[in-house]
Amino acid sequence: xxxxxxxxxxxxxxxxxxxxxxxxxxxxxxxxxxxxxxxxxxxxxxxxxxxxxxxxxxxxxxxxxxxxx
Numbered sequence: 001x002x003x004x005x006x007x008x009x010x011x012x013x014x015x016x017x018x019x020x021x022x023x024x025x026x027x028x029x030x031x032x033x034x035x036x037x038x039x040x041x042x043x044x045x046x047x048x049x050x051x052x053x054x055x056x057x058x059x060x061x062x063x064x065x066x067x068x069x
Contacts, residue, residue: 011058
């Protein structure tokens with residue numbers, strides 16, 4: 001799927017965007033030492049399952065797949 005073919009293809013609308021704080025705390029060892037995934041330590045960022053990195057909600061990439069449902 002090409003990015004240009006998908007209107008509003010932002011990470012926050014992608015199925016690979018993982019922003020559940022409980023899941024984030026389990027997947028990132030040591031995150032609790034900065035406070036928690038519920039606060040300012042990660043802000044609105046989330047984990048991307050494709051890139052295995054932090055992404056911002058407004059980011060985008062060519063691997064975008066919309067959330068179903």
